[in-house]
Amino acid sequence: MIFFSGAHxxxxxxxxxxxEAVRDAFVAYxxxxxxxxxxxxxxxxxxxxxxxxxxxxxxxxxxKWVTSFPGNPAQGLPTVTGLVLLSDSTNGMLIAALDAAAxxxxxxxAAAVLAAETxxxxxxxxxxxxxxxxxxxxxxxxxxxxGRRVALYDVDQARADAVAERIGAEVAESHEEALxxxxxxxxxxxxxxxxxxxxxxPGQHVSLMGADGPGKQExxxxxxxxxxxxxxxxxxxxxxxxxxHAVEAGVLTRDDVAQLGDxxxxxxKGRQADEDITIFDxxxxxxxxxxxxxxxxxxxxxLDLPTIAL
Numbered sequence: 228m229i230f231f232s233g234a235h236x237x238x239x240x241x242x243x244x245x246x247e248a249v250r251d252a253f254v255a256y257x258x259x260x261x262x263x264x265x266x267x268x269x270x271x272x273x274x275x276x277x278x279x280x281x282x283x284x285x286x287x288x289x290x291k292w293v294t295s296f297p298g299n300p301a302q303g304l305p306t307v308t309g310l311v312l313l314s315d316s317t318n319g320m321l322i323a324a325l326d327a328a329a330x331x332x333x334x335x336x337a338a339a340v341l342a343a344e345t346x347x348x349x350x351x352x353x354x355x356x357x358x359x360x361x362x363x364x365x366x367x368x369x370x371x372x373x374g375r376r377v378a379l380y381d382v383d384q385a386r387a388d389a390v391a392e393r394i395g396a397e398v399a400e401s402h403e404e405a406l407x408x409x410x411x412x413x414x415x416x417x418x419x420x421x422x423x424x425x426x427x428x429p430g431q432h433v434s435l436m437g438a439d440g441p442g443k444q445e446x447x448x449x450x451x452x453x454x455x456x457x458x459x460x461x462x463x464x465x466x467x468x469x470x471x472h473a474v475e476a477g478v479l480t481r482d483d484v485a486q487l488g489d490x491x492x493x494x495x496k497g498r499q500a501d502e503d504i505t506i507f508d509x510x511x512x513x514x515x516x517x518x519x520x521x522x523x524x525x526x527x528x529x530l531d532l533p534t535i536a537l
Contacts, residue, residue, distance in 0.1 A: 228534065228535045229323045229324075229527060231323060231324070231326060231523055232326055232329075235326075235523075236330055236519070237333070241372065242333065242365070242369040243372045245337035245519060245522065246337045246341055246372075246373065248519060249341055249515050250341055251518060252512075253488035257486065257489050260284065261283065261514050263282045263512060265462060266279070266280050268441065274296055274298060275296030275297060275299075278293050278295065279291070280293070280513035282516065283517075284517055286315065286317060287322070288315075288316045288319075289311060289517040290311075291310075293308070293327040293331060294308050294309055295307055297418075300360075305361070307362075308327065308328060310327050311520055313521075322524070323523075323527075324535070328361065330516050330523075332362050332364075334511070335414070335436055336365035336367075337369055337515070338434075338436070338459065339412045339509065340369045340370055341487070342457070343432055346457060347409065347498070348498070350501075353410070354378070354408055354410040355380060355399055355404070355410070355412070356379050356414060357402075357406070357412070358381060359383070359386045359387045360386075362414045363379070363381070366412050366414055367391075367396045368394050377396050378404070380399040406421065406422070406426070407428070408431075409430065409431060412434045412436060413435050413436060414437055415437040415445060416443070417444060417445055418443070419445075420447050422445065423447050424453075426450060429502040429503075430501055430503070431504050432498075433446070433506050434507045434509065435509060438469040439509070439510045439511050440467050446469050448473040448478055451469065451478065452473060452479060453504075454504040454505065455498070455499075455505045456470070456485075456508065457508070458470060458507065458509070459487055459509045460510070460512055461484060464484075465484075468509070469508045485497075
């Protein structure tokens with residue numbers, strides 16, 4: 228079995244390649260070619276939680292065991308840790324293990340930008356990422372790799388400045404400026420609502436990436452009720468994403484929400500007019516992790532990877 232450290236994952240899969248891989252995964256899932264069981268949460272609240280995520284596709288099976296402990300950075304520890312295990316689905320043999328934090332960052336940035344490119348206005352001028360942690364940085368890197376200028380905002384100004392300087396992004400002058408951008412990606416801990424009722428403007432697109440577990444929320448349910456809503460997977464998002472609050476309030480039903488993969492294959496409508504306000508609710512899918520793992524395997528022979536005998 229070969230092992231990909233975080234550095235190896237990032238060396239093997241560029242942000243641009245990640246977007247292509249994640250797009251292919253959404254398409255394969257929408258067509259029923261790839262399958263995925265529901266994400267399992269093992270709560271360790273209030274500190275954080277553990278998550279188990281399986282997927283099957285392209286002759287491979289994957290299991291991701293990953294954590295989310297938002298208070299860890301204050302202790303000098305990463306918020307996300309874990310492993311992605313990749314097996315051959317024809318014989319069950321384990322092929323590779325990959326650093327889960329690096330895989331998660333790549334696929335989070337890829338999904339956020341893919342949704343923005345698919346659902347945002349073609350003439351959108353400004354883009355902002357709110358949250359300059361590991362996944363926020365990955366999202367900003369992905370925007371830049373796709374040729375789009377992007378501004379960063381974080382409640383920790385020093386962190387936003389440092390990340391922006393490191394990757395060549397801009398820094399938003401204020402929280403309000405970031406929230407008003409044509410395209411906004413939120414990658415926050417999900418502890419505070421960023422978009423209250425009637426706060427979004429005609430034509431805006433927002434990819435909500437932070438509310439990926441119970442108790443998290445980045446947008447008010449009332450605001451979801453007045454915009455066009457899309458998600459990565461209805462079953463998952465309606466139980467653990469921003470959608471759950473609108474569903475529980477009775478302001479959204481399954482018929483009100485389209486899945487991104489269905490838009491990509493043409494079985495659901497995306498943006499219909501420039502003035503549409505579009506929202507993408509992401510909870511993170513195992514098929515996205517599978518896409519990144521498979522993309523990492525392709526150049527594996529060119530990397531100096533350690534092996535583990537089983």
